[in-house]
Amino acid sequence: MALNDNDTIVTSGMQKYIDANNAYLAGRADYINTQIRKWKFDTIAVHGLYSVRDAIDDYQGAIIEPAFMSTSQAYRDSDEMAAALAYKIPTWCYSRIANPSTYYYEWTLALLEGYGFAGETSCCSTSSGMSAIMSAVQPFLQVTGKTPGAINFVATAQCYGGTFQQFTVRFMQERNIECRWVLNAENLDEWAQKIDGNTRFLYGELPSNPQLGFFDIEKVADLAHSHNIPLICDSTIATPALLRPICHGADIVVQSVTKSLSSSGFGICGAIIARKNLTSNLAVEGLKEDFGLYVKFLQNRDLGPNLHPMQAVLALNDMRTVRSKMDLMSRNTMQVARFLGEHPEVESVQYLGLPDHPLHDLASRYMWLVDAEQDELYGKPVNRYGHLLSFCVAGGAERARLFFDNLQRIWRATDLGRIKSVATIPAISTHQQQGEEGRAMAGIPTHMVRLCVGAEHPDDIIADLDQALGKAKKGVSV
Structure with missing residues (x-):
């Protein structure tokens, strides 16, 4: 594939670098196809493409990928620079x-x-x-x-x-x-x-x-x-x-x-x-x-x-640990979703893992914990639905904000996917600029709370949700 905008005349000096890098690329492809593609998901997450050979040959044996805090790469000579800037060899000419x-x-x-x-x-x-x-x-x-x-x-x-x-x-x-x-x-x-x-x-x-x-x-x-x-x-x-x-x-x-x-x-x-x-x-x-x-x-x-x-x-x-984290946070979220689904101060819960969710069966066809069938803990395919759920607080927008303000352990922020549980009200945060009409089109009511459950013990998250919902019902302000 020609990735350069301009035609480049290849000199004999450039060709030696091209030949050397073609050999490198062939070796990389062989390493991927004969080794990495045989690894399990967790092994790929831990190691990626960084190999012992890379570490010893190039990075003084560092077992963790180094952070290259440099703006650019130096070249051996003009031929190598010309080949690199023509994208004819792998390069990191400029960060x-x-x-x-x-x-x-x-x-x-x-x-x-x-x-x-x-x-x-x-x-x-x-x-x-x-x-x-x-x-x-x-x-x-x-x-x-x-x-x-x-x-x-x-x-x-x-x-x-x-x-x-x-x-x-x-x-x-x-x-x-x-x-x-x-x-x-x-x-x-x-x-x-x-x-x-x-x-x-x-x-x-x-x-x-x-x-x-x-x-x-x-x-x-x-x-x-x-x-x-x-x-x-x-x-x-x-x-x-x-x-x-x-x-x-x-x-x-x-x-x-x-x-x-x-x-x-x-x-x-x-x-x-x-x-x-x-x-x-x-x-x-x-x-x-x-x-x-x-x-x-x-x-x-x-x-x-x-x-x-x-x-x-x-x-x-x-x-490196994304599979185990997503498994843990998914299991925690399922417990939290079941609790919210039975709470009298919750109008509705949106979580794909709940059997009564209208898209549960469809999501169950696609969302699986990778390699669960080869895991000693499970030994069979296992559905997991992630860490994100939403729920609507009974009583409308003001009640939802009272609940939100009374959270003690769960962080109030627009972030998600954290190891710590985080909640927000999308209508006043992540989707505020979308406008009322846009939010209605997307199905985001004013009393919806988005909750991303982290890796804490679910009992502690449930306790925080329960006390905040109870205070909201009583009209308690922080």
């Missing part, structure tokens, strides 16, 4: 484009999202989840001059408030690119009715934040591919420990790694993971063949939403 720390972060995510997928995946790191979304959709919205009429895309209305703003304000209002909202994502006909010859991609968030929306990935992917367009999924809430959309036909996954994958809360980071040779109706060189590299070395080279190497290393260390 806005690439860095060894982000390299290992990207490969870990590519391997985790591609776990169980027969094809190849690649990844591009970004500075946040929002930059991951922008980086993923932007390439498909370019004006090629070949498609008459207005460019559009189709997306689930039940999504994170920042996503709604990006699509509504930055695309529709500022660039006249139409986002056609799907209100009931489980209804395949609604998706189909919104696609035409100018549709560039389908976009869906699942489980959605905060409403716990879900859709049939395989059917929506098949629909997208029948129109020669890709399906892009935001799988932040599930993480690859519970759901890997690429295995079910999706072309691209976006992750706000800040959240569930990186549960410590030390910083902001994102990622795009794409299968190679994805589906698209755009004839743009490199875009379909290796979307991750296309975004990294062309689009994001120029736009600059790069990830800091220190944050890459911090996130890598968080990701």
Whole structure:
């Protein structure tokens, strides 16, 4: 794949570097195919692509990936620099484009999202989840001059408030690119009715934040591919420990790694993971063949939403235990959801793990704790539904705010996916800018509370919820 904008004359001096790096790439591919692809999910999460050979040959034996706090890379001579800047050999010429720390972060995510997928995946790191979304959709919205009429895309209305703003304000209002909202994502006909010859991609968030929306990935992917367009999924809430959309036909996954994958809360980071040779109706060189590299070395080279190497290393260390954390937090959340479902001061509970949730059966087809059948603890496939739930407090918005203000152990913040339990009221926080009409369309009432259950003992979380609901009923203000 030619990733450089300009033709480059290859000299004999450059060729020696190209040959050496082709040998390196062949060795890397062999290591992935003969070793890494045979590992279990947890082993990939712990080690990623960083090997003993890497450590000894390049990094003085460091068993943890080093943080390369450097802006750029030095070259042996002009031939190596020319080959690197023409993207004919692997390079981290400038940390806005690439860095060894982000390299290992990207490969870990590519391997985790591609776990169980027969094809190849690649990844591009970004500075946040929002930059991951922008980086993923932007390439498909370019004006090629070949498609008459207005460019559009189709997306689930039940999504994170920042996503709604990006699509509504930055695309529709500022660039006249139409986002056609799907209100009931489980209804395949609604998706189909919104696609035409100018549709560039389908976009869906699942489980959605905060409403716990879900859709049939395989059917929506098949629909997208029948129109020669890709399906892009935001799988932040599930993480690859519970759901890997690429295995079910999706072309691209976006992750706000800040959240569930990186549960410590030390910083902001994102990622795009794409299968190679994805589906698209755009004839743009490199875009379909290796979307991750296309975004990294062309689009994001120029736009600059790069990830800091220190944050890459911090996130890598968080990701090593993502499967066990998602298992623990999912089990805790199930206990909390059952408690809330029986509480007289709770009007309704939205959690995909509850059998009476209308999307429970659909979610149960897709959301599984990875490798549970090979785990000594379980020894069989096990459904897990994540750490996010929402519930509506009986008595309306003011009662919900009284409850919220009386929380003592649960943190009041707009964050999610933390190792510590966090709650917010979406109508006054994450989805406030969406407006009343937009919130009604997305199913976010004023008395809805979003709760992300952490790794505390569930009895302590339940006790905090119970006392806060009791005080709200009595009208007790803090």
